[in-house]
Amino acid sequence: EPEVTQTPSHQVTQMGQEVILRCVPISNHLYFYWYRQILGQKVEFLVSFYNNEISEKSEIFDDQFSVERPDGSNFTLKIRSTKLEDSAMYFCASIQGLANYGYTFGSGTRLTVV
């Protein structure tokens, strides 16, 4: 069964440093998402991406965040200057298109900001 792949599985970074979280969505999927889950809390929407541009973003997704699909396969989330409160699990998800609402999630990247 096709999978969404995320790397790294765990990233530890110093506060103020930049991090890039990487995702390889399923190859024929067209809509891509980033969600985050702070430990013990619910999964929260960050951003959706379609046709090489952001289609929607949440209040959490401020100027410190950016997304990119640099080469047609990878989908990256960059946090420019990490804060302690950015520590969370970050999940990438993708869906094929209009007829299929069911996300396939990756296994996540645990980001720890120290």
Place this chain on the structure above:
Amino acid sequence: GENVEQHPSTLSVQEGDSAVIKCTYSDSASNYFPWYKQELGKGPQLIIDIRSNVGEKKDQRIAVTLNKTAKHFSLHITETQPEDSAVYFCAAASGTYKYIFGTGTRLKVLA
């Protein structure tokens, strides 16, 4: 904006018993309601979903019911097994495909 409430936050059942998890949503435009199972250290896995034009859907031991008028939907797991132990999330979505998740239910199936 959309808000999804989920209850209970924890649920313990004996193996073989049924488990029911309930969610309510606020946005009447929501038209898709998936349920996800999350095991420790893994990403959420879709287990069943329902669209707003359907009242009930069943897949083996798992069923979901939707009451559009009351804006609530429920997950029913029958004949629970230890491997059903996990955190379950409901979500609501509209045409933008953005999911709003519930707060999760930690289900423990006691052998």
